[in-house]
Amino acid sequence: MEETWEPKIVAFLCNWCSYAGADLAGSSRLQYPPNVRVVRVPCSGRVSPIIIVAALRQGMDGVLVSGCHPGDCHYLAGNYYARRRFTLLQRYLEYLGIEPGRVQFTWISASEGTRFAEVITEVTESVRALGPAQRLTINPREVQP
Amino acid sequence: MSQLPAEVRACIAEWLAQGEIDLFIGYEASSLPFQATPAFIRQPEEVDRLIWDATCENNLVSFLKRYRGQKVGIMLKGCDARSLVSLMREGQWIRERLRIVAAACPGVLDVRRMVELAHTEIENLPGQLLPQGWQHGETLTPLADIRHVTCALCLQHTPTDYDLLVGDPPPEEHPDSFAAVREIEALSSDERWQFFTQELSKCNLCYTCRNTCPMCYCNVCFVDQDAPRWFTATTAPPDIHFYQVMRTFHLAGRCAGCYACTRVCPQGVNLWLLLDKLRADVWELYQDDAGTNPDAKPPLTTYREEDDNSFVL
Numbered sequence: 001m002e003e004t005w006e007p008k009i010v011a012f013l014c015n016w017c018s019y020a021g022a023d024l025a026g027s028s029r030l031q032y033p034p035n036v037r038v039v040r041v042p043c044s045g046r047v048s049p050i051i052i053v054a055a056l057r058q059g060m061d062g063v064l065v066s067g068c069h070p071g072d073c074h075y076l077a078g079n080y081y082a083r084r085r086f087t088l089l090q091r092y093l094e095y096l097g098i099e100p101g102r103v104q105f106t107w108i109s110a111s112e113g114t115r116f117a118e119v120i121t122e123v124t125e126s127v128r129a130l131g132p133a134q135r136l137t138i139n140p141r142e143v144q145p
Numbered sequence: 146m147s148q149l150p151a152e153v154r155a156c157i158a159e160w161l162a163q164g165e166i167d168l169f170i171g172y173e174a175s176s177l178p179f180q181a182t183p184a185f186i187r188q189p190e191e192v193d194r195l196i197w198d199a200t201c202e203n204n205l206v207s208f209l210k211r212y213r214g215q216k217v218g219i220m221l222k223g224c225d226a227r228s229l230v231s232l233m234r235e236g237q238w239i240r241e242r243l244r245i246v247a248a249a250c251p252g253v254l255d256v257r258r259m260v261e262l263a264h265t266e267i268e269n270l271p272g273q274l275l276p277q278g279w280q281h282g283e284t285l286t287p288l289a290d291i292r293h294v295t296c297a298l299c300l301q302h303t304p305t306d307y308d309l310l311v312g313d314p315p316p317e318e319h320p321d322s323f324a325a326v327r328e329i330e331a332l333s334s335d336e337r338w339q340f341f342t343q344e345l346s347k348c349n350l351c352y353t354c355r356n357t358c359p360m361c362y363c364n365v366c367f368v369d370q371d372a373p374r375w376f377t378a379t380t381a382p383p384d385i386h387f388y389q390v391m392r393t394f395h396l397a398g399r400c401a402g403c404y405a406c407t408r409v410c411p412q413g414v415n416l417w418l419l420l421d422k423l424r425a426d427v428w429e430l431y432q433d434d435a436g437t438n439p440d441a442k443p444p445l446t447t448y449r450e451e452d453d454n455s456f457v458l
Contacts, residue, residue, distance in 0.1 A: 049391070049394050050367060050375060053390055053391055054375055054387075057383055057387050070450065077448060080449075080450070080452070081445070081446075081448055083448070083452055083453075084430075084445055084452060085445060086456070087426075087430060088397045088398070088423065088426055088445075089394060091422075091426050091456075092390075092397070092422060092423060092426070093390075094334070095326075095329070095330065095422045096337065096338070096341050096386075096390065097334050097335065097336075097338025097339070097342075098338070099334055100334070105458065106457050106458040107457060119458055135386075136383055136386055136387065136390075138381070138383050
């Protein structure tokens with residue numbers, strides 16, 4: 001059976017900046033790939049590393065976390081704490097042999113609708129280039145030789 | 146097996162008798178060869194059971210979580226003392242409630258490697274209980290040849306903060322701790338994945354590493370949590386990866402490098418290769434070493450505006 005594979009990406013967007021940025025992209029009628037499932041979180045600091053790794057485990061091909069730009073956090077410092085965790089997590093996953101690009105982080109403000117569309121395009125294309133997730137996944141997809 | 150020196154035992158008995166401590170946690174001989182077992186001493190007359198030698202590999206700091214609110218005396222090696230520092234800087238224990246008996250530790254035995262060296266006697270361990278069929282031989286094996294692999298990475302042989310000291314402090318070695326991590330980093334992504342998949346395939350999820358880790362004190366561990374249920378404990382490789390990745394990452398910025406997890410692992414998984422990467426990164430990015438300063442803030446509970454931002458898209 002010939003089945004075309006489309007990357008499945010989950011994006012954790014902070015309520016105050018990135019989610020509003022996604023809203024703006026939508027209301028501005030900007031085009032971006034439909035591969036992203038958005039999960040709205042109160043703050044990028046809410047995104048525990050276990051949520052990211054669990055998403056990969058359950059079959060996501062890519063994970064994107066986006067919050068307010070440093071200095072713009074609604075809770076003043078949530079994204080600063082998140083930044084330390086994510087720096088370590090990204091380096092750690094790469095060290096363990098997870099392909100760079102499976103887990104990505106970015107800052108998008110509420111006024112950056114265009115930037116949101118660009119980031120989603122970029123992430124989708126880079127995950128597409130990596131192919132279906134095989135590592136950490138419970139039920140890895142068969143890869144065509 | 147060697148009993149603690151008489152003056153140390155007398156002092157511990159005195160602490161217990163005077164009520165300065167409610168409990169002393171040390172080591173005593175077990176029924177297994179080359180393995181001491183933790184001893185929990187509450188009566189002054191029991192202190193004669195206490196021993197100190199190279200078979201005392203457990204990190205007793207792990208037991209402190211059971212005795213919150215009590216005054217405890219404890220026997221610590223250099224590595225254990227580092228993990229206690231990390232525990233104290235998270236506010237989990239205060240120095241005023243502790244009496245510390247420091248052991249100047251040249252390294253502990255690797256029981257696995259003992260098998261290769263049957264019929265030999267080890268330096269400093271005369272009279273050690275031997276496995277069935279073994280005899281005390283002529284050869285004295287230098288301890289350095291048979292100490293655990295993580296003892297070659299020792300960050301601190303002797304605790305720096307203590308009330309009593311047992312033994313003569315050996316010279317500190319200051320090895321290049323992160324050489325192995327850098328070697329793995331030099332491999333390609335695929336090679337690293339192969340390497341760790343093979344290493345972790347030894348794991349059978351017995352959770353001994355978690356149970357022995359002095360820093361693992363969550364009331365409910367993520368592997369046991371029901372809502373949400375993060376983890377289905379099968380021994381399929383993705384599950385083992387998930388457990389090991391999440392457990393070790395939970396120690397980012399907290400692991401002091403006592404290597405207790407590696408020493409207790411019944412399957413011989415080299416867990417220190419995972420934890421040392423985190424320690425190396427925390428040092429490189431945030432100049433923090435979890436085992437040195439009990440007054441420092443743990444790196445993930447603080448931030449700087451100029452922290453590394455290069456990893457974002």
